[in-house]
Amino acid sequence: MNPAASVLLLTTATGFGYGLLAWIGACAALGSLPPARASMLVLAGVGIALLLASVGLAASMLHLGRKARAWRAFSQWRSSWLSREAVASVLAYPVAIAFAVTAARDGEGVWTRVLGLAALAVSLGTVLCTAMIYASLKPIRQWHNAHTAPDYLIYAIFSGAMLFALIRTVMAGAPGAVAGVAACAAAALALIAKWAYWRHVDAQTPLATLVEAIGLPAGTGAKPLDAPHFTENFVLREMGFVIARRHATRLRRIALLIGFVLPLAFSVLASVRLFPLAAATLAVVSAGLGLFIERWLFFAEATHVSALYYGRGI
Amino acid sequence: MPQSTVTCTTCYMCACRCGIKVHVENGRLRYIEGNRDHPVNRGVLCAKGSAGIMTAISPARLTAPLKRVGPRGSGGFERISWEEALAIVTSRLGAIRASDPNRLAFYTGRDQSQSLTSYFARMFGTVNYAAHGGFCSVNMAAAGLYSVGGSFWEFGEPDWEHARLFLLFGVAEDHDSNPIKLGLARLKARGAKIISVNPVRTGYSAIADEFVPITPGTDGLFVLAIIHCLLEAGKVDAEFLVRYTNAHHLVIDAPGEADDGLIARDAAGRELAFDRASGSLVDAHTVGTDPALLGEVALPDGRHARPAFALLAQRYGGPEYAPEAVADRCGIEAAAIRRIAAEIAEVAFNHPVVLDQPWTDTAGRRHATMTGRPVAMHAMRGISAHSNGFHACRAIHVLQMLLGAVDTPGSWRYKSPYPKPVPGGPPPGRSGGPGVPLDAPPLGFPVKPEELLVDEAGEALRLDGAFSWEAPLGIHGLMHMAIARAYEAGPDRVDTLLLFMANMAWNSAMNPGETTRMLGECDEFGKYRIPFVIVADAFASETVAYADLVLPDTTYLERYDCISLLDRPIGSAHGPADAIRVPVLRPDRDVRPFQDVLIELAGRLGLPGFTDDRGLPLYSSYADYMVRHERKPGVGPLAGFRGADGNAIGSGAPNPRQLESYARNGGFWAHELPAGQLYFKHANQAYLAGAKAMGLIEDDGQIVLQLYCETLQRFRLAAAGHGAHRPPHRLRARIREFFDPLPLWYVPLEEALSDRARFPLHAITQRPMAMYHSWGSHNAWLRQIMPQNRLYVHRDLAAGLGIRDEDWVWVRSRNGSVRCQVRTMSGVNRHTVWTWNAVGKRTGAWALRHDAPEFRRGFLLNHLISEYLPRSGGDTPGSNSDPVTGQAAWFDLTVSIEPCAADAAAETAPRMGANPLRIRPASEGTR
Amino acid sequence: MTMLPKSAPGARRLGLVIDLDTCVGCHACAVSCKEWNGGGEAGILPDYDKYGAEPDGVWLNRVHSYETEGEGCSRTVNFPRSCLHCEDALCVTVCPTGASYKRAEDGIVLVDTDICIGCKLCSWACPYGARELDEDEGVMRKCTLCVDRIYDESLPEAEREPACVASCPARARHFGDLADPKSEVSRLVEARGGLEPLAKLGYRPTNKYLPPRRTTIPVQPAKTREPSGRGIGAALLGLLDKALSR
Ligand SMILES: Nc1nc2c(c(=O)[nH]1)N[C@H]1C(S)=C(S)[C@@H](COP(=O)(O)OP(=O)(O)OC[C@H]3O[C@@H](n4cnc5c(=O)[nH]c(N)nc54)[C@H](O)[C@@H]3O)O[C@H]1N2
Ligand SMILES: Nc1nc2c(c(=O)[nH]1)N[C@H]1C(S)=C(S)[C@@H](COP(=O)(O)OP(=O)(O)OC[C@H]3O[C@@H](n4cnc5c(=O)[nH]c(N)nc54)[C@H](O)[C@@H]3O)O[C@H]1N2
Ligand code: SF4
Ligand code: SF4
Ligand code: SF4
Ligand code: SF4
Ligand code: SF4
Ligand SMILES: [Mo]
Secondary structure (H helix, E strand, O other): OOOOHHHHHHHHHHHHHHHHHHHHHHHHHHOOOOOOOHHHHHHHHHHHHHHHHHHHHHHHHHOOOOHHHHHHHHOOOOOOHHHHHHHHHHHHHHHHHHHHHHHHHHOOOHHHHHHHHHHHHHHHHHHHHHHHHHHOOOOOOOOOOOOHHHHHHHHHHHHHHHHHHHHHHHHHOOOHHHHHHHHHHHHHHHHHHHHHHHHHHHHOOOOOOHHHHOOOOOOOEEEEEEOOOOOOOHHHHHHOOOOOHHHHHHHHHHHHHHHHHHHHHHHHHHHOOOOHHHHHHHHHHHHHHHHHHHHHHHHHOOOOHHHHHHOOOO | OOOEEEEEEEOOOOOOOOEEEEEEEOOEEEEEEEOOOOOOOOOOOOHHHHOHHHHOOOOOEOOOOEEEOOOOOOOEEEEOOHHHHHHHHHHHHHHHHHHOHHHEEEEEOOOOOHHHHHHHHHHHOOOOEEOOHHHHOHHHHHHHHHHOOOOOOOOEEEOOOOOOEEEEEOOOOOOOHHHHHHHHHHHHHOOOEEEEEOOEOOHHHHHOOEEEOOOOOOHHHHHHHHHHHHHHHOOOOHHHHHHHEOOOOEEEEOOOOOOOOOEOEOOOOOEEEEEOOOOEEEEOOOOOOOEOOOOOEEOOOOOEEEEHHHHHHHHHHOHHHOHHHHHHHHOOOHHHHHHHHHHHHHHHHHOOEEEOOOEEEOOOOEEOOEEEOOEEEEEOHHHHOOOOHHHHHHHHHHHHHHHOOEOOOOOEEEOOOOOOOOOOOOOOOOOOOOOOOOOOOOOOOOOOHHHOOEOOOOOEOOOOOEOOOOEOOOOOOOHHHHHHHHHHHOOOOOOEEEEEOOOOOOOOOOOHHHHHHHHHOEOOOOOEOOOEEEEEEOEOOOOHHHOOEEEEOOOOOOOOEEEOOOOOOOOEOOEOEEEEEOOOOOOOOOOOOHHHHHHHHHHHHOOEOOEOOOOOEOOOOHHHHHHHOOOEOOEOOOOOOEOOOOOEOOOOOOOOOHHHHHHHOOOEEEOOOOHHHOOOHHHEHHHHHHHHHOOOOOOOOOOOEOOOOHHHHHHHHHHOOOOOOOOOHHHHHHHHHHOOOOOOOOOOHHHHHOOOOOOOEEEEEEOOOOOOHHHHOOOOOHHHHOOOOOEEEEHHHHHHOOOOOOOEEEEEEOOEEEEEEEEEEOOEOOOEEEEEOOOOOOOOHHHOOOOOHHHHOOOOHHHHOOOEOOOOOOOOOOEOEOOOOOOEOHHHOEEEEEEOOOOOOOOOEOOOOOOOOEEEOOOOOOO | OOOOOOOOOOOOOEEEEEEOOOOOOOOHHHHHHHHHHHHOOOOOOOEEOOOOOOOEEOOOEEEEEEEEEOOOOOEEEEEEEEOOOOOOOHHHHOOOOOOEEEOOOOOOEEEOOOOOOOOOHHHHHOOOOOEEEEOOOOEEEEOOOOHHHHOOOOOOHHHOOOHHHHHOOOOOEEEEEOOOOOOHHHHHHHHHOOEOOOHHHOOOOOOEEEOOOOOOOOOOOOOOOOOOOOOOOHHHHHHHHOOOOO
16 A cells, blocks of 8 residues: 555544553543643643644644545444544544643642543544544455554554653653553553554465456466556555565564563663653654554555456455 | 446457457456457467457557647657648648549558548549558469469458368468467367478468478478379379369460460350360350360361460479479478478378368259368468568469369368358459549559550550559558659659558568658758658557658547458358448547548548538448448448348448447447358359349359469560560560569579578568567567567588577578577578567657666567669669569568677667657647 | 445345356446546546646546456456445444435435545545545545436436447346346346355445356367368268259
């Protein structure tokens, strides 16, 4: 699949945003916000989360052929995960803002806890919708599988944790026990999830053969003779994207290192208070970079059944 | 509410002549659909036809008359007025006609107005006229017309309703594009078997039930081997042979004598046969006799003679024609050949088609039924485009005769206005000197040496060598030789080349590089060797760039045309038919229909037939000519709605309202023959009488099918030194060899002369279904389907050479090298490579952008082909053509392929310099 | 509304049946489709770089050709590819705007280009590559089954069929109601064993493809005989002994 920058930016940025919101919401719900700076933390966190979410949504607009009509995307929530994502992501704003305002007014009141819980729900919900857009696409085996949805949640929680830790560090000089441990755990989990995903897709067999694509009885072999046209067309540009194996494996290593291993390492450093600020910052930066590459691969390595008709491998 | 109109006219995105309905909305061309009532396409429309709306807006359309500025071929032109253009042509042609009319060479390509253009040439008085047939399919036309009085090509069609076995020889598309597809579908629906004999498995061959990947140039041998099997098994229709062919005619066996190999005749000149019933020699046409087909008889003069069939049986019964003997050559297993022969015999003789439809033959015999052999055949350029194509095609016709499968239910059928008495017309017209018309049409049908167009030395009078000993039956001319021969002959013999609708500097040129060099070359005084070139074209083709004067034509939706019975009509086995084109759009450019221009010129030149006795023009336009011109009393360009009341068919007085009638009838006229006239037309009394009444034929006698072609023997005897008209010495051996009255197979000339060790592969082309020669690449839709071509190579062959899909390779022949991209496949003869024809374009042509794939990756195989054969000995090389008909031997090409160096440019070669048209506005003085 | 309609009892399922046994790969259907939809009410199908290096455009129907190998089925197969108007059309349910929809009355899958936001998701959801984005208008295009022809009362009955069906010179394209077992198309599918491409993906395409066939003529070819020196088989001599009548 064609890794369009807009979509990559959308999914990574929203991942960070809603991930962070999820963490803050969770802490608020559990009442484990640092008493002294609770309201400050929530304000800052929600602010940053919504900023990132907005960046993501803006990017998603770029991807549309008819931006002015974007509002129509809210209508089909009953069947379309994309529509649901739109609804959820917009729903997140009032909830988050209410959450922040209440937190600012009455600190760790019961309402803050309730709204924190709501923020947690709506942010993870939005991420889940995004994930399901991909997970529900049958023609793409690398997306239509049991890993896609949990993975998206895990990466969101992970990237959110990195940010959460950074904010704590900025405010308190160190992530603190909760955020620190959470960050390390999330990073480790994400690392394992990505590794497991790649193992899974590498073990998959193509969804179909060319013979099945043209509906002929099995037992026949088929080779393409002539395509309907010589130059690339929409279907090939969008769904026939091919990436060299060697190139892919190299990128995978890089993504694994920058996206997960380094953030894990930096998180550990930050948690044990070795250059915490620098470490936490680096953790966020490299997680961001790494996840962007990971997302690029998630598209570039995904193959679409329709490419079969053009004799391209799936 | 859009203002919309629908007009019925005839498509011209190719030569198939389908009926179309053109929808125009608010003056804008909106949609073209097939005309469901039309006899040719019955409503269907091919890719090209549908893409017509894009051709109508092509940027390659010419916009005004042009006069060359700068060197010929540079593409530099100045816009001029029609008045100036016509004045230039009139004075030039006027001068030529007054001195030596033959110095005008007039060649027309894909047009459908040959009855007009050849009439112009005749009245002008030049023998140097031809249409595209010579490089196209003259082998089919000649072999057919000299054998059965009709032909494959456009003059015959399989009986789609009744055939049970259909053999398709070397056809990818053909002129009957849509009818053949419709027909194949009908065969499929009826569960008939389709066998495609073709080196390549695409298109029609793709859907064939059996694909026979024959080695190019060996069909004749394959067919003769089938005949061998039929003779062995005694599977011939003897009754059909004696009634409808000359199989029983007695052939004089007197080696060395002047009439050896001719048919024995009585005092009255009637052919003789031996009647086994009376045990005596009889007029071969006598009804009720029991003619001998074998044995030998003594003639009154004591010499001996044998029935033609006996000679045939002896030759093809011989071991050299056994499947086992030809298998390797043909690349077909002997067992397969025997099986196919058996299938043919099975269907022909065990499953005859019997229609209970009474009819009467020319012998006056009444038949209660029409009984036929449901084995149908069709063949085209796979047979035709080889230098042994005439005989290969004859072999197929002979096979049809042996089976009794000529115009019978289920077999191949004549399309009206055929059959015509063999060979189909008068001999070629001769010059009468300055200002005098030819005594007959320039293209004719010689049957004896004295009818050839040669001088005392026996050398060609025609520029292209047609009707000379180089190509005695060159009934369509040798268009592929025209430019080369004009160049050789020099200004004294040719002053002006007038090229109409032919891209002769490119895809119809053998060796475009050489051809364009000749067009551009000057003598030491800076005068062009070919003094003046006029091109009448509608688009910015490669050839237009080499014109001194360009006469811009309209597109097919902007003019009147007629698809005439006098030319290449749309008649079918069901009856005669013709059609018209009507203007649907008004030209938005300063262009004129070439036919109008030609008629205007004829008027200005005062040509007889186009002007009255006071020298005033007879016709105001082509439309006017279509209605009022009479070739002979009552017979004109259009056969329908004739006579004052518009009810006469075929023959009748001109009808001033004729065009309205055509328009009202959907743009065509079709006459349905009564059921009793639909078969056995060559011997069907009612049909022949009716055809004569309609003016389709002059004589309604039986048309005897020529199993044995005596005409060829006459030329051969001359080569043996008999008679006053003999070939020049250098050609005698060749005439002796190739003018065999029985079908012959020989290695194609070029192949025989080329070094097969160096060039082990055959190289051929096919028509792409969605492109018409060179004229599809400026169509925004069609070029998306095929903006470039590749060389198709058998997988194993490619693997052996380490060549993969998309690799660039060098294809080399004795004539040059072409760099192109490869596509591997398995459905191709292992010793054959092929590509789509005419897709590659010269940089700058067709108003495409400089970096178009047509220029950079598309290629022409023509660069590898030469119009001359390799020199054998010192003498001047012969033309790369069939020795009987002069048919261009495009498919005799042999090549080698090798991978390009890894660092070689991913681009085709050769790439001739870019010469896009650069047109400057009219300069002062020209209006 | 992009919920798939419950196909009401008796509702029609209009579609195409394409005969791979007769398709010669001529592209007529593709171009006539382009022509009809290029100028029809369905809107303009764009072309990009018309006369340049990368000619490209939106086509609702494209014709591939393949070579198949195998026992008795080695041949060239031409394969026209357009929307198959699936029963379980994921392209419809994923659409966030409702632009992509399937009609309850006849099962035709359409895009309402006045609503479409060009998010491309439907094209990702189509395994057959049957949807192409109009990059000029920013909306999705697909085969309309020529709704603007098949229901056009102003056309004569016989002409109310898709442009590609009307034009197909090999009569390889058939249009009709596949819900009606008695329709010509259903009979064809029944008789010829109509196939569904990518059946295992479960989209339940309405369009069907008829597989290639191979007709044979049973014979026992004559064994190689020693051709008699005079080149005439004994059988032939026998045949020609019989009296003929000219
Ligand atoms: N779409 C389209 N239609 C056209 C044209 C076009 O350019 N485009 N051109 C028109 C014109 S002018 C003509 S003349 C006709 C020609 O129509 P066709 O007769 O179909 O001519 P080609 O396309 O050259 O196809 C020649 C076929 O013969 C095969 N062949 C080559 N050598 C041999 C051989 O030795 N033996 C056998 N058995 N087969 C062989 C080739 O593989 C090819 O399939 O088409 C007309 N119709
Ligand atoms: N290698 C190879 N070469 C071949 C062949 C092959 O099979 N292989 N086939 C040969 C055969 S059979 C043929 S017939 C020739 C065909 O070759 P050509 O006769 O050269 O035919 P086209 O390429 O169709 O070019 C015809 C010209 O007509 C022009 N034209 C189109 N429409 C109109 C119009 O309405 N009015 C006018 N005035 N002009 C118009 C086009 O612009 C083009 O310049 O090619 C031959 N060349
Ligand atoms: S075959 Fe196609 S291009 Fe040729 S006349 Fe018919 S519709 Fe037109
Ligand atoms: S028009 Fe008919 S024969 Fe031609 S490609 Fe389409 S389906 Fe095949
Ligand atoms: S073919 Fe593709 S576009 Fe058409 S209905 Fe099926 S899934 Fe949708
Ligand atoms: S591109 Fe248009 S039709 Fe397709 S899913 Fe998006 S909005 Fe719906
Ligand atoms: S049904 Fe209409 S829209 Fe669909 S492919 Fe055929 S012509 Fe095109
Ligand atoms: Mo031709």
